[in-house]
Amino acid sequence: MVWIKVASAQELSNDEAKTVDVAGYGVALYRIDDEFFATDSMCTHATALLSEGYVEDGCVECPLHQGRFDIRTGKAMCAPVTVDLRTHAVKREGDHIYVLSP
Numbered sequence: 001m002v003w004i005k006v007a008s009a010q011e012l013s014n015d016e017a018k019t020v021d022v023a024g025y026g027v028a029l030y031r032i033d034d035e036f037f038a039t040d041s042m043c044t045h046a047t048a049l050l051s052e053g054y055v056e057d058g059c060v061e062c063p064l065h066q067g068r069f070d071i072r073t074g075k076a077m078c079a080p081v082t083v084d085l086r087t088h089a090v091k092r093e094g095d096h097i098y099v100l101s102p
């Protein structure tokens with residue numbers, strides 16, 4: 001596994017998400033205040049990109065059926081989602097954000 005540079009910190013505002021490519025794998029990158037987190041980009045319920053969802057209070061709400069996940073842990077928080085999201089390690093060096101490849 002290697003660290004992949006995926007974004008600059010300035011690209012994301014607070015409570016914003018975007019899909020980034022990590023060695024050919026789609027990962028949702030989130031900013032909560034000055035911390036960055038990463039999860040699988042695809043919802044565990046059906047086919048929807050969580051980077052297009054709504055981020056609030058440390059959770060992301062899926063845009064398709066409004067299931068919610070804890071961004072820090074990937075835990076599925078409410079129906080219809082029952083399967084947790086995989087999370088990915090993130091580090092920041094200066095303005096650069098890195099995600100550990102899966």
Ligand code: FES
Binds near residue numbers: 045048064067081
């Ligand atoms: Fe995400 Fe259904 S696809 S809650």
